Amino acid sequence: MGLLTNKFSEDNVIVAKLEKLLNWSRSTSPWFFQFGTACCAIEMMAAAAPRHDIKRIGFIPRSSPRQADVMIVAGTVTMKMAIRVKKLYEQMADPKYVVAMGSCATSGGPYWQHGYHVLKGVDIVIPVDVYVPGCPPRPESLIEGLLKLEEQILEDRPLTRKMA
Amino acid sequence: MTQDKEKLIVELVNKGLDGDMDSVNNHEDKIVRAKAKAMIMKVKKGTVERPPMPEISNQVATDPISGNQDQAIKIEDPFEKVKKVITEKYSNDLDEGKEANCIYFKPDNWLEIAKWLRSEPSLLFDSLQCQMGMDMGEDILESRYNFHSMELDHYLEVRIRVSRSDPKIPSVEQVWRIADWFERETYDMLGIEYIGHRDLRRILLPDDWEGWPLRKDYQEQETYHGIVVPKIKEGWD
Amino acid sequence: MGLVHGEEMVLNIGPQHPATHGVLRLQVKTDGEVVSQITPYMGYLHRCFEKHCENVTYEQVIPYTDRCDYLSSMSMNFGYVVAMERLMEIKVNERVEHIRVVMAELQRIASHLLCTGVFGLDLGAFTPFLWALRDRERILDLFEMTCGARLLYNYMWIGGLSHDIPTGFVESTLKFLDSFEPNIDELENILAHNKILVERSADIGVMPKDIAISYGVTGPNLRASGVKWDLRKNDPYSIYDRFEFDIPVGEGIKGTVGDCWDRFYVRIIEMRESVKIIRQAISKMPKDGDVHQSLPKKIRPPKGSVYARTETPRGDLGYYIESDGSAIPYRLKMRSPAFTALSVMDEIASGWLLSDVLAILGSLDIVLGEIDR
Numbered sequence: 001m002g003l004l005t006n007k008f009s010e011d012n013v014i015v016a017k018l019e020k021l022l023n024w025s026r027s028t029s030p031w032f033f034q035f036g037t038a039c040c041a042i043e044m045m046a047a048a049a050p051r052h053d054i055k056r057i058g059f060i061p062r063s064s065p066r067q068a069d070v071m072i073v074a075g076t077v078t079m080k081m082a083i084r085v086k087k088l089y090e091q092m093a094d095p096k097y098v099v100a101m102g103s104c105a106t107s108g109g110p111y112w113q114h115g116y117h118v119l120k121g122v123d124i125v126i127p128v129d130v131y132v133p134g135c136p137p138r139p140e141s142l143i144e145g146l147l148k149l150e151e152q153i154l155e156d157r158p159l160t161r162k163m164a
Numbered sequence: 165m166t167q168d169k170e171k172l173i174v175e176l177v178n179k180g181l182d183g184d185m186d187s188v189n190n191h192e193d194k195i196v197r198a199k200a201k202a203m204i205m206k207v208k209k210g211t212v213e214r215p216p217m218p219e220i221s222n223q224v225a226t227d228p229i230s231g232n233q234d235q236a237i238k239i240e241d242p243f244e245k246v247k248k249v250i251t252e253k254y255s256n257d258l259d260e261g262k263e264a265n266c267i268y269f270k271p272d273n274w275l276e277i278a279k280w281l282r283s284e285p286s287l288l289f290d291s292l293q294c295q296m297g298m299d300m301g302e303d304i305l306e307s308r309y310n311f312h313s314m315e316l317d318h319y320l321e322v323r324i325r326v327s328r329s330d331p332k333i334p335s336v337e338q339v340w341r342i343a344d345w346f347e348r349e350t351y352d353m354l355g356i357e358y359i360g361h362r363d364l365r366r367i368l369l370p371d372d373w374e375g376w377p378l379r380k381d382y383q384e385q386e387t388y389h390g391i392v393v394p395k396i397k398e399g400w401d
Numbered sequence: 402m403g404l405v406h407g408e409e410m411v412l413n414i415g416p417q418h419p420a421t422h423g424v425l426r427l428q429v430k431t432d433g434e435v436v437s438q439i440t441p442y443m444g445y446l447h448r449c450f451e452k453h454c455e456n457v458t459y460e461q462v463i464p465y466t467d468r469c470d471y472l473s474s475m476s477m478n479f480g481y482v483v484a485m486e487r488l489m490e491i492k493v494n495e496r497v498e499h500i501r502v503v504m505a506e507l508q509r510i511a512s513h514l515l516c517t518g519v520f521g522l523d524l525g526a527f528t529p530f531l532w533a534l535r536d537r538e539r540i541l542d543l544f545e546m547t548c549g550a551r552l553l554y555n556y557m558w559i560g561g562l563s564h565d566i567p568t569g570f571v572e573s574t575l576k577f578l579d580s581f582e583p584n585i586d587e588l589e590n591i592l593a594h595n596k597i598l599v600e601r602s603a604d605i606g607v608m609p610k611d612i613a614i615s616y617g618v619t620g621p622n623l624r625a626s627g628v629k630w631d632l633r634k635n636d637p638y639s640i641y642d643r644f645e646f647d648i649p650v651g652e653g654i655k656g657t658v659g660d661c662w663d664r665f666y667v668r669i670i671e672m673r674e675s676v677k678i679i680r681q682a683i684s685k686m687p688k689d690g691d692v693h694q695s696l697p698k699k700i701r702p703p704k705g706s707v708y709a710r711t712e713t714p715r716g717d718l719g720y721y722i723e724s725d726g727s728a729i730p731y732r733l734k735m736r737s738p739a740f741t742a743l744s745v746m747d748e749i750a751s752g753w754l755l756s757d758v759l760a761i762l763g764s765l766d767i768v769l770g771e772i773d774r
Contacts, residue, residue, distance in 0.1 A: 035417060037424050037446055038770055039471035039552060046551075049534040063419040079388050080370045081424060081445045084416060110464065114456050115449045116377060116384045117369060124391060136552055198490045263706075291614055294708065294719050294736040310708050310721070314614060314630065321708070342617035345744045353451070368444040368773055377452055378732075 019159050026069070026095065027153040029058030032146075033068030035088065037075030040102035040136045044074045047139035054139075059146060065091045070149065072142075073126075076104035076111065077119045089126045095158065099145055100128045103135045110135065176200040181207060242318040249286055250320075259325060266308075266321035271333045274324060275360070278336040281311065281320075288313045289320060292336075295346035297354040299379045303328045305356055309336075326356065328379075335361040353378040407433050414758075416445050422519070422762070423769030425743075434754050439747050443772055450774040454733040459485065459559065459700045462733065467553040469735065470771040472515060475508035475544075476713035478557035483638050484709035484720040485559045489702045496690030497561055498640045502682045503574070504544075504556065506675040510581075511540040512714035513668045513675075516766045520665055521592050523763040524601050529592050536584055539577055546570060560695040571683055578676055585676075589669050593662075602665060603656030606749045606761035610659070616748070617741035620716025621667045622765060625651035626659035632712040644681045646674045661764040668766075701728055715739050715766055737771040 036044050047054050048061055062068045065088050077085055089098070100122050103109040108120030122128065129152060132145035177200050243265065250267060251258065254277055261268030269277060281289045289311040298306045304325050311320040324333055335358035337344040347358045348367040355376035358364055365371065374385050386392070414427040424445035430438040450469060454462050466481050467474040479501060486493070518533030541551045548556045548564050556563050592598055608618070613626045623630055631648045633641040649670035651663030706723040716738025725731040742765045750761045 034419070038448075039468055041423075042471060042552060046534065046538070049538065050531050051535070051538050076446065076448055078445060078447055079391060080447070081416065082391060083389060084445075088417060110468070111448050111453065114453050116382075116452070117447050117449050119391065138551065195487065195490075198492065202492050292617060293710070293717070294721055294734065296721055296732075296734040296736075298723065298732050308721070310719075314628075317635075340617070341612075341615045342741050342744060345740065366444075368447040370444065377449070378455075 019157060022158055023154050023156050026156075027150045029060070030069040030097065030149070030153070031060045031062050031067060032070040032072050032099075033065050033088075033092065034061045034063065035071055035073050035085070037073075037077065037081065038102075038104065040074035040104070043136040043139055044072060044101065044142065047142050052139040052143060054143060054146065057143070057146070065089075066093060068092060069095065070097045070099060070146075071126075072099045072101050073105045073122045073128075074101040076109060077122045077125075078117050079119060080117070082119045082122075082125050085122065086125045095156075097129045097149060097153070098122075098126055099130045099132060099149060101132045101142060101145070102137060103133055106131045106133055172196060173200050173203065177203045177207065180204045243320070246287060246318055246320055249284075250281075253280070261323060261325075263323075266323055268323050268325070271324050271326055275334040275336060275339075278339045282339050286316075287318075287320075288316050290314055290340075292340035292342055292346070295343060295350065297350035297356050297378070299328075299354060300325070301380060305331050305354060305379075307333055307350060307356055331356040332359055333357070334359050335364075337361055352376075355379065409437065412755075416442075422767055425767075425769055425772075427746075427758070427762075429755065429758065431755060436751055436753055436755060436758060439750050439758065441743055441746055443743070443769070446769045446773040448770075448774065450735070451733060454730050456729065458728050459702070459730060462730065463558065464553070464555045466735070467555060468770065469737070469774055470713065470715070470739070470768050471552060472768055473508050473512040473714045474552065474554050475504045475556060476512075476711065477718065478554070479505050479639075480709070480711040480713065480718040481720055482557045482559055483711055484707055484722055485700075485702065487709050488705065488707040488722060488724065489559070489697070489700070491560050491695055491697065493561060493695045494690045495640075496687050497692050497695075499682050499686040500562060500566055500692070501557060501639060502641065502644075503679055503686075504547075506679045506682070507540055507543065507574075509675045509714045510672050511537050513672050514540075516714075517588065517592065517665065517668055520760075520763040521598070523759050524598060526592065526595070526598070529588055532584070532588060532591075536581060539581075543570065543574060543577065546573070558696060559700060560697050562692040565692045571686075574679065574683065578679060582673070582676060585669065585672055593666055593669060599655050599662060601757075602661035602760050602764065604660050605656075605753060605757050606661045606764065607657045608659045608745060608749050612745065612748055613659070616745040618716070618745055619741065620712070620714070620738050621671065622664055622716065622742055624649060625663035625667045627651055632710055632717060636710065638709070638711055643685070644678050646677050649674070661760050664764040664766075699728070701726065713738060715768070715771070716742065735771075735774060737774065739765075739767040739769075739771045743767050743772055 034044060046052070065071070071089060071092060073085065100106050104111065105122045108115065108118055111118040112120055119125070130145050130149045132141055134141050173196055176196070180200065181204060247267060257270050257273045257277065259268040259270045281287055291312045291314055293310040293312050295307070295309050298308065300306050305328055307324045309322045311322070326333060333356060335343065335347055337347060345367065347361055348364060350356050351358065351364055352366040352368050353376060366373065375382055410431050412429045412431060414429060416424040416426045426442040426445070428440045428442065429436055450465055453465055463478055463481060466477045470477050514533040514537045518530040522530040544554060545551055547566055547570060548554050608622070608626050610626050610628055613623050613628065619630070627650060629648055629650050632638070634648060649667050651658050651667055653660070653663060655662045702724045704724060704726045706721065708719060708721045710717045710719045718738055719736035721734040721736065722730060723732040746762070746765070750758050753761070
């Protein structure tokens with residue numbers, strides 16, 4: 001509730017932009033779509049496990065793309081899988097965000113040089129908002145990436161008319 | 165490590181400590197040589213006690229094929245016994261090959277040989293451990309099989325060579341069911357065709373991929389469904 | 402169950418599905434709810450491991466082997482190192498051997514914990530999954546204390562190890578083992594004898610002995626079908642022939658020999674045996690010895706080939722390495738145990754209901770990184 005402290009001093013009326021209200025309501029608990037392919041998926045599961053709990057900051061894992069706001073692409077994406085990734089991204093409902101977790105999803109990882117079947121970075125097929133490097137990144141790094149995503153959502157401009 | 169090999173090592177260690185290092189150095193199997201020498205060093209250092217010489221009665225080798233009681237102390241390598249049985253029966257189908265620890269066959273009669281390898285009572289190879297293909301260069305592709313017998317505890321390696329332009333080998337998936345997927349993977353990676361396979365198609369790569377990746381002359385395709393395959397970034401070299 | 406036939410329906414499970422343990426696609430042909438044929442489609446995680454091995458040096462292959470079966474990286478490293486040391490005839494000192502055994506058995510416990518937790522999760526039990534992950538985190542702490550990484554270690558090198566165990570490791574391990582043994586009993590009581598789990602997994606997906614051997618199934622899956630075969634006892638590598646431990650075999654306590662419950666229960670008993678091995682290895686470990694003593698200066702193995710098998714938590718891992726005398730392997734093939742375990746899926750899962758398919762898949766304990774390489 002950091003944005004709303006010290007605003008209720010005498011009257012209980014706040015004046016704010018509608019965009020800021022929308023951003024605030026979307027940023028505090030984005031539900032994530034667990035799209036884990038490889039080793040980073042295990043660290044994503046460990047991030048949801050009892051020690052580094054991401055449910056306490058609002059990130060709840062969902063299995064269906066329709067119910068999710070954020071897609072965490074954890075692990076290597078191959079050519080065979082790239083078409084399905086694009087389909088799953090299109091099935092998510094707006095507003096949607098993407099976090100590329102691990103070096104394989106960022107830029108191909110250790111397979112960049114001789115991997116003929118590896119997609120060198122998932123940003124070739126879908127637009128990415130936050131990159132979390134590491135092989136695999138520790139759960140603490142993933143949590144920092146997700147908190148950066150929350151900051152990005154706060155600065156979003158959902159109601160501004162987009163340039164054609 | 166089978167019981168025979170352990171006894172052989174203990175016997176060589178005792179001989180070496182008694183002064184007869186030649187019998188250790190001249191033994192053919194390099195793994196047995198290495199282990200015997202290592203144990204001799206340990207005993208000399210004092211970290212391990214000298215093992216007692218194995219009893220001579222255990223070393224009487226009964227040859228299951230001919231039934232003779234062999235009174236000599238020399239213990240036969242289990243692979244030599246297997247090789248003798250196989251080369252006696254199928255001497256026409258042997259191919260020439262350089263390595264001595266495996267058997268080379270020609271591809272034509274392979275299915276019948278495979279069925280015999282599984283059912284013959286002195287061999288009983290009921291488990292296909294690993295099947296792989298290899299590009300040997302100079303227009304030769306090889307398909308290698310590693311067998312193991314769960315009951316009689318011996319091993320065998322079989323290699324079959326075909327030419328790069330017409331790589332066809334009979335499929336053995338009726339004999340060992342796991343050969344189904346192993347052969348599909350070799351077909352996927354190297355392009356060796358297995359005749360008689362019920363469903364030979366790619367298993368790891370997409371069905372419309374072009375080329376056989378594990379061949380030494382493989383060139384990646386330019387794009388796959390619109391995605392560029394090799395991504396070159398400046399300054400990464 | 403087979404008197405009324407409807408039309409055949411083709412369903413697709415995956416490649417993105419929370420219960421498929423990775424990106425696996427199962428095409429299921431069902432007649433109502435009864436499954437008539439299952440075809441697994443793989444390759445969604447094919448990362449060209451074997452092509453990479455033909456282009457990097459022998460030492461650089463070790464991090465790539467980590468990433469194949471990411472749930473038991475120590476065992477993958479161990480298998481490769483055993484094969485290379487056999488090819489190059491290197492003998493490592495006693496301290497290295499004991500540390501390798503301790504690490505491999507700790508990794509076995511961690512992998513089995515995750516497998517049993519996820520099996521419960523697939524069938525709807527959420528709490529044992531959290532308990533299993535809590536214990537697994539403590540093992541990962543021990544690994545992090547030694548080599549700095551939580552999941553992919555690059556720890557076992559050809560001829561030695563990358564780091565020696567730090568001071569305090571032995572005490573922490575013994576403390577962990579003392580507090581972990583009652584946790585295995587707790588996990589067994591809440592899961593293994595639970596009425597719902599027993600009904601959903603006993604007598605289901607029975608794998609007879611001859612099918613298991615013909616399909617090349619190894620490891621706990623084979624032992625659950627009644628075959629007493631463990632590479633640590635039948636074909637010992639490293640120093641496993643010096644330790645005393647039992648091999649658990651499936652006995653069909655709750656149903657038939659070789660059903661899902663047996664495969665699940667064998668893993669729980671194996672965790673207890675691994676605790677025994679770790680205690681013995683720690684008590685016999687020599688106090689001094691340099692872990693970098695036998696590291697070769699240049700790794701150029703002689704020309705030739707080797708095939709070596711080791712026992713990972715999933716079964717027999719085989720490495721076939723062919724070298725041509727240079728510093729880069731000519732060909733390296735990894736024979737993974739999960740590949741053969743998945744191939745038996747069609748045989749044992751036909752004829753059961755759709756919800757049993759996921760129980761059978763969970764009991765086989767597959768990891769897609771190893772299947773697709």
